[in-house]
Amino acid sequence: MPDRYPGYEVLQKRNSPSWNDKTRAVIDQRMAIDPNHHAFFTDAEWPTLRAICERIVPQPPDRAQPAPVAAMVDEKMHKNSGDGYRDARLPPMREAWRRALAALDAEATSRYGRRFHELGALLQDDLLKAIQNGGVAQKAWGDLPAKLFFEKRLLHDVVSSYYAHPAAWSEIGFGGPASPRGYVRMSFDRRDPWEAAEARPGSEAKARAENARVG
């Protein structure tokens, strides 16, 4: 699939007036996350979580520094940093994840004789769709409502981790950090020189050149 914002890289603006010191400190820390680090999930759970993240927010294989999505989910669980509410039908966040990962592997094993991360992408997607649609049977889920977990917990935690990463911001053409400079051009089809240029059909090279100058 062609890149909508060819060559655009939010991090190019790190030393521009769009980033304040606090932002640099926070994003530097995020960029330094070790993608293999896990302090909450066990070694047994880890490959399952990684496989889930790869299916929920697939990243281009040639990306120089992919977002360490699983490690970010792990960090959230390790710090137990909740969102401020818990659906009464779900157990606390950490317990919900542990039980769900075990149930997902049990479901995979009973259907296909292999653990979730050992399945191919298509079977993994089938299984995730089954959870999303409430079509799981394994008693390993117990009283954990699988569909609700998928919607409120799994998607929430995985997707919000990915879109907290500069790699995702660059992908969607988001301006990213913007303090103190902010923006000037507010109307339709207007971009500031420090915003992503979109490649329209035939204008790929022009967009790439403009994106190289973003800073």
Next chain:
Amino acid sequence: MSDDAEHTPRAIDGHAPDVFHHGGWVPMRQHGEDDAVDFAIVGTGAGGGTLACKLAEYGFSVVALDAGPYWRPLEDFASDEHHQAKLYWTDERIVGGDNPLQLGANNSGKSVGGSTVHFAMVSLRFRPEWFKARSKLGYGADWPLDWREMWSYYAEVENTLKISGPVNYPWGPKRPRYPYRAHEINAAGLVLAEGAEALGIAWSPTPLATVSAPRGQSPPCVYRGMCVIGCSTNAKQSVLTTWLPRALKAGAEIRDLAMVGRIEHDKSGRVTGVRYHRQGRWRFQRAKNVVVAGYSIETPRLLLNSASSRYPDGLANSSGLVGKNLMVQANQAVWGIMEREIRAYKGPPSLAITEHWNYTDAGKDFFGGYAYMSQGPLPLVWSGVQASKRGLWGRPLIDEMERYNHHVGLKIVGEFMPQERNRVTLTDERDQYGLPIPRVTYSYCDNDKRLIAHSLAFMRQALEAAGATEIWDETDDTCHLNGTARMGDDPQTSVVNADCRSWDIPNLWICDGSVFPTVGGVNPSLTIQAIACRTADRIKARAAHGEL
């Protein structure tokens, strides 16, 4: 000295943070814990922060406590949604009912300055008839307040916050012109304007609490667009940057990282002060009056948790209404795709508004009203909507998010009805302070559902008229918290009177969104601040007559 706002109190040792300067301090008067202050105020948001300022300026001694940190936005705020979650009340709350609420980011702040530190700055007056919703419009309950009196308090707050808005506002009775000029409308707002004009209804630049020209130490807004994760330039006129610096100057003491767990009373039943947790241990501040201003979940939680043998159902609860009639507001939206680039992340998120359906009653099959506004969701929140609400993941999610700069939407702030079954109660689970975790139960009623359906159908037409395609409905979002300690004229059917004074305990007051009997179709912060200004005037008048 450690200066980690999240773990070490900053408002101590005779000074408080100067919010306008890196590492800056301003002097702060302090009180001993055995010194019975005139007012101990629990919470420093739109209700408590405003009241602390006004009461201190009237010469009362004030200690205002907040569970959250005391930020200096210039040094503490990053341009990052993930990091800025530190502004939200993310302690555990259990949500249930037919429509469990999503709490935290969108409606609950844990900072000195409360939720105004991350509010979207939309500053609207009530429609006058809403103050008499029962007698004039046939639903909900009447307020014990007169709109004409509120009109003057609205003007006071608008002037204090230097609201940026249009010269002429299209709806409601005459009002003074807004103190500062309106902001430029971004593309997302222009889509709202095009839709409204095509359908023949009025629209307006949104009156906003972010300055369009320099004001004191606040620079003009630079259209960074991250208002709801905290303004890092101080253009935003939050309680943190307006009322509280004034409060300190007038002699109020503010205690940050101070979680109040219980209000104590004496044998006569009058309250004597607040028990609070700060710097690792429980403490007690004596006070002649206590004001609860913790917003619609923490306020009833504190009142209920202060139950005693004399008040077995909690304080101020002889009506049985503490915790009941919780009202969120409808926050449904329609979203679509524009061929033109929108880049909705630029500028305050809601630069254009129409209150048409707040002021028009003909053609409605429901009670109440709604405003709708243009939108500028940031990526983290926006991807959450696409995933959790629309069910997208994998390639479809990635592809949809790649069209971010072409997404456009219209979103309502709609009036939900007060219902006693929508309520806050205490559970057996305990939080980090050892306090019972609240449970928040919410179910839409048929009227709520009809309002939602009406708004979605209307906004779809508006978005289509502006040229959007692939339109879809976001059907289950809510915003703001109100009710749970309603004001009224009758102790049987309300918790506080018009002055925010509890019927049961004369030196216990409640001053925040909890006192709303109905919620209207506009964002509540301006009304909460106006009520706080009125309450301060009433307290001053009562004190002058020796009636405190």
